[in-house]
Structure formats: C-alpha cells, structure tokens
Amino acid sequence: MSLVRLNIKGISYSQTQNGAYALILNELDGDRKLPIVIGAFEAQSIAIALEKEIRPPRPLTHDLFKNFADRFDIVVKQVIIHKLVDGVFYSSLICERDNIEEIIDARTSDAIALALRFDAPIFTYKNILDKAGIYLKVDPTKEEDPDNILIEDIINEELEMEPSQDDYISKTVEELHNLLDEAVNNENYEKAAKIRDEISKR
Secondary structure, X not given: OOXXXXXXXXXXXXXXXXXXXXXXXXXXXXXXXXXXEEEHHHXXXXXXXXXXXXXXXXXXXXXXXXHHHHHOOOEEEEEEEEEEEOOEEEEEEEEEEOOEEEEEEEEHHHHXXXXXXHOOOEEEEHHHHHHHOEEOOOOOOOOOOOOOOOOOHHHOOOOOOOXXXXXXXXXOHHHHHHHHHHHHHOOOHHHHHHHHHHHHHO
C-alpha cells in the first residue's frame, strides 16, 4: 500500500460536539482534507506546537515526552495513520534509538502532537485517504481563504458549542451526501467527519 504525506492545515472548532475540535490534515500533493475529531487538551497541545513563539510556563505532557526522548536519544522519525475503524483513526510512531527502529501504537492526536515537536513527517495510506478524505469546495463569492482555519483562540479559551441534534442513521445515503457537501461548504469539518463516517458504515 502506498503512503501519502499529509500536512497540518489547522484546527476547526466543533459546531456540534461540546469540547471537541476537528484537526484538519491536507494531502501534500493534492486537495483532499482529512478531518479528525480530537479533544480540547490535544487541540491545545497541537496549537501550541504550531505557534512556535508560544511557550507554556511548564512543559505539557507532549513536551515532557519530547524532553524525555531527547535525554535518552530517542527520535520519532515519522507518524503513520494506518487504520480507520468505525470512524476512529489508529496511528503508529516510528521511533529510532541506536539505529534500532521500534513501532509504538498511539492515538492519532497524540501522534501528531509529537510529530510537530520532532519535526517528523505525517503519512497515511492511500486507501484511508480514498475512504475518509473530503474535497473542500471553494465558494468564489467569498473573499476568505478557505484554508485559513483559526487555531489561535483555542490556546487559552474554549467556545460554547451546541450538542448535535442530527440523527444521521435515519438519513438516506443521498441525503447524507447532500449534508456532507453542505458541511464542507460551511467549513464545518467536524460535522463533515461524522457524516462521512456514517456513509462509510453503509
């Protein structure tokens, strides 16, 4: 299976799930986005790593891991998002010490937070991107850059969010595809990810 390199496009607020965010990954040589639902702590840790000039007064958990790894000459060489089951992404850290490579299972949000700290590339398999990737439809009437996803405010605050009232199970596949297009157009990636996962189950 061929690997596809991803970069981090940003983090979007969840409009439907309290305390959750959507991490948006983008294929390096294409236009597909891969939204991954993550928690508030992981979103904060990733946002701090993205904003290089921000330094927390004490190390976060992922900073502690990085410091620990540096002290013992352990390097995270790359992160691979290798599996998608029932809407949950599974990832691995490819680590190296003394020219010996080890593969460590990790939550995707933790793996990406660490990849940022080690400047390690992020990959997924083509079949996962084919299954879970979405295309962002650009509205030419809008002047905003559709890839300009806010990450700054989540470092110090959380927004009030409304719980989801949508029951996707009762929707037809055609209705789900229409809802998916609408969610993507509105840049509601967390909702799009939920709809996409429901379509994948059918």
